[in-house]
Amino acid sequence: MYSLILNVKRSTELQKLCSLVYSAFSSVSAATLSRKGQNFTVSYLVNSLGFTTKLAESISKKVIFDENTNPDSVLTLFKSYGFTESQISNIITDHPNLLLQDAESSLAPKLKFLHSMKGASTSEFTEIVTTVPKLLSKKGDKTLSVYYDFIRDVIQDDKCNHSSLLPQGNLENKIRNVTALRELGVPRKLLFHLLVSSYQPVCGRERFQESVKKVVEKGFDPRTSKFVQALHVVYQLSDKTVEEKIDVYKSLGFNEEDVWDMFKKWPNSLKFSGKKVTQMFEILKKCGLLDEEVVVLLKKNPQFLRVSEENIVNSVETFLGLGFSKGEFALMIKRYPVCIGFSAETVKKKTEFLVEEMSWGLDAVVSHPQVFSYSMEKRMVPRCNVIKALISRGLIKSELPSVCSVLACTDKVFLRRYVSKHDDKELVAELMGIFTRVHKAGLKQ
Structure with missing residues (x-):
């Protein structure tokens, strides 16, 4: 009996081990396939x-495919309807999911219907679809027709009077409300995004009107994207919920005016739960900031609320690992809060360049943490190469100029300060050659 139990136990353990191995293998395989x-x-x-690598990488986070048959069919279909390469690029940039749709069964019928609509020229048709590619995600000829007509009228700056033609319900509400926003001065691009999206702010009547009134009263400019962001937030939150969120901020040292100022800078600041706001407050205190310093920091940069605890911890570890003290890290956050958001690779690369290659101390970086936002290729390397050339010729004999005087100014000021001021024309030409050669190389990358 004991032998039987032992065998069963071993068999169970073996199955668990095999399951773990299979799970690990599957995870690795999935990750490999995803990267591929x-x-x-x-x-x-x-x-x-013809996308840049940076843009292509950004889009690849939204859509992934590992063969070109379907994407090729989609591009060929657009070309057959008269879309230019530039228009196709714009369409895919705005709505990359179209590359995953079936060209014949999904996209072709919609393009055929829209192209055949009465009075639509090819140029008008391609302009409308390019302006609002998400139109192609809508279903039903009647719905497509109504959206298309409305978009065409807005583009042509005609009056939007389709109320007698509209189907009852959500679509009528959306077009009526989008028309109201248009009259307020909301830009076309933002209007169309609201029209074709599934978001709620342009649905209903009373709630929409009430939300718009509140956003206008807060002083948002309808011509800006912040107006639409604020409309999203206000539409979603009841008065009671807003009051509860304000109370959380008050408990942390803010006053009500502070909360609304933060809202105007970044409307999403009111979307976060009280727990998330309190958690971020405590995390920033652990970075070495005092209560009042955290309040000042968040008042100036409410976007900090969206930074994860993990990212902040990683940032702290990166800076401390490079030799900065906790006090210096806190000082950099106060001087330039967004330095928390830079990747470990960026922070290491730029710190090592300034300290090891240029012999500036860590204190120089602490005094001007904005250096982490400067381009290595376009600003830091060209300018620092000029400084090194001046040092090698004995033209900078004492201590190095400050990081700020070398990197914070415009190209024009830098050249006047360190290049064109010299009387030796050959030297000026040589320094310009150093600056321009590296600068142009950086721009091409």
């Missing part, structure tokens, strides 16, 4: 649509 698909997607977007 992302690499293929980036390559395809760069080679077929």
Whole structure:
């Protein structure tokens, strides 16, 4: 009996081990396939649509494919309807999911219907679809027709009077409310995004009117994207919920005016739960900031609320690992809060360049943490190479100029300060050559 139990136990343990191995293998395989698909997607977007690598990488986070048959069919279909390469690129940039749709069964019928609509020229048709590619995600000829007519009228700056033609319900509400926003001065691009999206702010009547009134009273400019962001937030929150959120901020040392100032800078600041706001407050205190310093920091930069605890911890570890003290890290946050958001690679690369290659101390970086936002190729390397050339010629004999005087100024000021001021024309030409050669190389990358 004992032998039987032992065998069963061993068999169970073996099954668990096999399951763990299979799970680990599956995870690795899935990750490998995902990377392969992302690499293929980036390559395809760069080679077929002329996207920059940076843009292609951004899009590959939204859509991934590992073969070109379907994307090729989609691009061919657009070309057959008269879309230019530039228009196709804009469409895919705005709505990359179209590359995953079936060209014949999904996209072709919609394009055929819209192209055949009475009075639509090819140029008008391609302009409308390029302006609002998400239109192609809508279903039903009647719905497509109503959206298309409305968009065409807005583009042509005609009056939008379709109320007698509209189907009852959500679509009528959306077009009526989008028309009201148009009259307030909301830009076309923002209008169309609201029209074709599934978001709620342009649905209903009373709630919409009440929300718009509140946003206008807070002083938001309808011509800006912040107006639409604020409308989203206000529409979603009841008065009671807003009061509860304000009370949380008050408990942390803010006053009500502070909360609304933060809202105007970044409307999403009111979307976060009281727990999230309190948690962020405590995390920033652990970075070495006092209560009143955290209040000042968040008042100036409410976007900090969206930074995860993990990112902040990683940032602290990165800076401390490079030799900065906790006090210096806190000082940098106060001087330039967004330095928390830079990747470990960026922070290491730029710190090592300034300290090891240029011999500036860590205190120089602490005094001007904005250096982490400067481009290595376009600003830091060209300017620092000029400074090194001046040092090698004995033209800078004492201590190095400050990081701020070298990197914070414009190109024009830098050249006047360190290049054109010299009387030796050959030297000026040589320094300009150093600056321009590296600068142009950086721009091409």
